[in-house]
Amino acid sequence: MPQNTDRDSLAFVRKTWSTLEPYHGAVYFSPEAAGLYAEFGVDARTGYFASRSAALGAAPADLVIATFYNFNPQVVRRAIPAAWEAATPQQFAAARLTGIDTTLRRILGEDVSSPALARAAELARSAAEVTVRNPQGRPLFAAHAALPWPSAPHLVLWHAQTLLREFRGDGHVGALLTAGLSGIEALVTHAAAGDIGAGVLRDSRAWTPEQWEQAVQSLRQRGWLDGGPDLALTEDGARRRAAIEHTTDSLAALPYTTLGPAACAELRTLVRPFSLKVAKELLPWAVERLSEESA
Structure with missing residues (x-):
């Protein structure tokens, strides 16, 4: 259930998720993980879809499209279910964990055995275990919550943030659907908000320029975007986008408000x-964002 709190009181929820997210997100850019997927004979994009959806089992393409939401369905269908012919979901899940283990050990060095990391893992696991008791309506999260916890503290921290971000992500999909935004339209409004460039969002989710422009025009007709040469939200569009983010924060708040x-x-x-x-x-x-954040 969403928390009945205003934006200011939810600021620490977003800040905590945001600070921890790069620690989880490393898995999607890990050369070690990509190398392990390559050993199965698949490219990095297929490895991404297969390793992240592996917790669902040998999921059909439509299930991955539904839970991942903002990717071009065609690129998903090129990866799934062909990936399951290259390796089992269990093999992809193991490769993902081994890959991030190697990456974090390489980057963090001696920090992987530090008291600070052990304490962070303890706190993050406490928050994540609250979400495990509340899987309703969050299919991608629930699948990851059923995976066993790793034992090493740096992987406990990574798995905890994996659960927290998938818990948040499933809620975000619900907020987008309620607002009437398709996957590509959600990306366009994200780009118009100025957080990440349009080209990065479009290309990383494999949308064509033509599909992107169609989404832009649809959003202009519906009052989300202005008619200027630059991609920009109208006043109403900015209000509606802020409402989506607030709903997302509210739906994600439980583990953080429980932790305090x-x-x-x-x-x-x-x-x-x-x-x-x-x-x-x-x-x-x-x-830059991490460097500017205050505790």
């Missing part, structure tokens, strides 16, 4: 150096 603002602040302080190290190596777009 003080423990979340401690968690952010502990994890920020680890997220920064990962970001500098793999996610340069996240470095």
Whole structure:
């Protein structure tokens, strides 16, 4: 259930998710993980779809399209179910965990056995275990929640953030659907909000320029975007986009409000150096945001 709280009181929810997200997101840019997928004979994009959906079992393409939401369905269908002929879901899941284990050990070095990381893992697991008791309406999260917990602290922290981000992500899909946005339209509004460039969002989700332009025109007709040469939200579009983000924060709030603002602040302080190290190596777009964040 969404938390009945205003935007200001939910600020620490978004900040905590945002600070930890690069630590999880490293898996999608991990050369070690991509190398393991390549050993199965698949490219990095197929490996992404297969490894992230592996928790669902040998999922059909339509299930991956439904849960991943904003990818071009054609690119998903090229990857799934062909990936399951290359390796089993269990093999992809194991490769994903081995890949991120190797990546984090390489980037963090001695920090993987530090007291700070062990404490961060403890806090993050406490938050994530709240979500495990609340899987209703969150299929991709629930599938990952059924996976066994790893034992090493740096992987406990990574798995905890995996659960927290998929818990949030499933809620975000619900908010987008309620707002009447398709997957590609959600990406266009995200680009118009100015957080990430349109080309990055379009190309990473495999949409064509023609499909992107059709979505832009649809959103202009419905009052989300203005008619200027640059991609920009109207006043109403900005209000509606902010409402989506607030609903997403509210739906994701339970594990963080249960942990409490003080423990979340401690968690952010502990994890920020680890997220920064990962970001500098793999996610340069996240470095400036992490550097500017306050605890």
